[in-house]
Amino acid sequence: MIRLIDPADDDAMRQVFDVGVAAKSVARPWFTPPSYKSWLIGMRQPDPEERQELYGFFRDGACVGTSLLFVPTQDNLEKVYADIDVAPEHRRRGVGAALVRHAKARVGELGRSALFVETFAPGEGADDHEYARFARSQGFLPAWREPTRHLELPVPAEKLADLAAASNARRDGYRIETYVGRVPDELLAGLAELMRMLAVDAPSGDVDFEPEEVTPDRLRRIYAREAEQGRIRLSSLAIDETSGAVAAQTDLVFDDTMDPVVQEGTYVHREHRGHRLGTAVKVANLQRLQRDYPGRPFIRTMNADTNEHMVSINVELGFEIVETSTEWIFASSTG
Template sequence: MTITETVTVRPLAVDDDEELAEAQRVMRDSALLGRPWGKVPSLREFTIDMRKPSSSERLEPYVAVLEGQVAGLLLMWFPLHDNTKFTWFDLHVDPLLRQRGVGSALAEKAVERTRADGRTTALVEFHVPDDNREDHEYARFARRHGFTYANTEIRRILDLPVDPALLQGFADEAAERHEGYRIETHVGGLPEELRQSYCDCFNQLAVDAPTGEIDFEEESLTPQTYAEELGRMAEQGRTPITTVAIDPSGAVVAYNDLVTRAEEPAEVMQWGTLVRREHRGHRLGMAVKARGLQELARIAPDAKRVQTCNAEQNAHMVGVNEDLGFRRVEALLAYQRKLDA
């Protein structure tokens, strides 16, 4: 237990429905402050995340209590099979209780737990206005606590529906470049025969996508952990819409993941897109994105927006998104604190 002045930091009582609801409220109020496009897990989604352990990463949730009420939330992830020198954390403070040491107490807890677990780098991200990166209060907060800037991603939003003729035009143009590949979309998870090659493809994203000063290693998703994640998503009311490019050998060599949510059907997240290096130059990135959006229009006609993030320096994928009509709304700044330095 950590105490800073009148702020007490302790583990979140995950079996306490009332405290879970209060912690989720703090996260929601914090994440949506000044961000009308901001998205947070619903109470149902949040509860499942807090109570259902993952075999690939350990989640440690903490609350900051001020004058008897939950004033802040810290979520820490400890990867178990890859990138084990890192912790990731997400930090929220009730907007009505800021400037009272809550954020500082939670940041100190994150560093303390990273060090205690034998890890050397703590990572955190903050959403800030695109035109106010250096001097935003979150950037100043990160620097004040010993974190250094590491990378920038840009959040973009695509308003739906997209003109069907535009999507078909992009799909047709891409098809001229990827003869011999087939493009397929699967809802709710990939069939067994595609899961291993999808995992091989997915695991490359951490090392292929630009990450600035952060030195990630390849991830270790397996068909078993993929199935586990599908089960979690089903419980949460989330549905993956995965579009893949399959080469003549039958292997997945490119993918695009869209995710819908039963409790917020208007909002869709684009989680990841990757084309394996040896298969680039065939417009497979555009092919899987365009087909995914075509299938989304059919499967989820009530969807109004798609959100995604790309590294600022990822010119090719940014170009594909902009061609499709994504517009930029904010910056996502990554900071790291190396504890062995």
């Protein structure tokens, strides 16, 4: 039986968390789950811009499969994203297929036309990996792929200094600033403007994305939630010294435990490309991370195959492929 789960239901939420961790850990020794506390805060304070619906598949009273639907409310209104997990010992008994059928029905009820799911496979991501076979069996088509790369820490300080020097030479007229926890109010409008464009420009196969509704208020809410979760966000920005505009940004996010660090989007404004600002902000963030938060094992980053420029910066820094995700689409017209 599939039922909607209330995020306030402590017992159900614990079961959902355990199913997700067990499902995502299979054959992925590099997977590090968030702490239960941090995950729960995130689930209980979703962004209003991306409504969440959480469903559980229950067998004999126990949750054995979960489906978390993300429903954008301000932009990309034809899309729904689903994160579907089945506990390892309950697989190949139709639970995953039932959750996909349910998600497709919800997409119809919501008046939407496209459902996205994501699968991970080791290394370059074999086409015939079991999760890919599952997605195909449910009528999904591959839309784009994103290798996940890890950078082992620490990166030698001399290497960072060399990269910083090389990028300094190309960026007259910009200054780099690094902030911990939150970017100050006076820069939020410029930062939000820049981040709105990230979803449009980041390569995503043939699927079009509208600008995401990022506002100073949304950023402030994210910062407040992360503070409660015990999360630390390092943001490095490049500021155009003439206009004061935010020309480039990059973020690293991590828990206050010794877990891996997650690289979030890096973005250089179209009008400010060609000055090595992408490298400059990334190196500045890494230097701050290693100076003030030493001892973390690695940084995790995901980039579409076709995002050649970002991939080349990452490869130069020493990132190596660990696994590859495929983003799958089920469009009503293809079903």
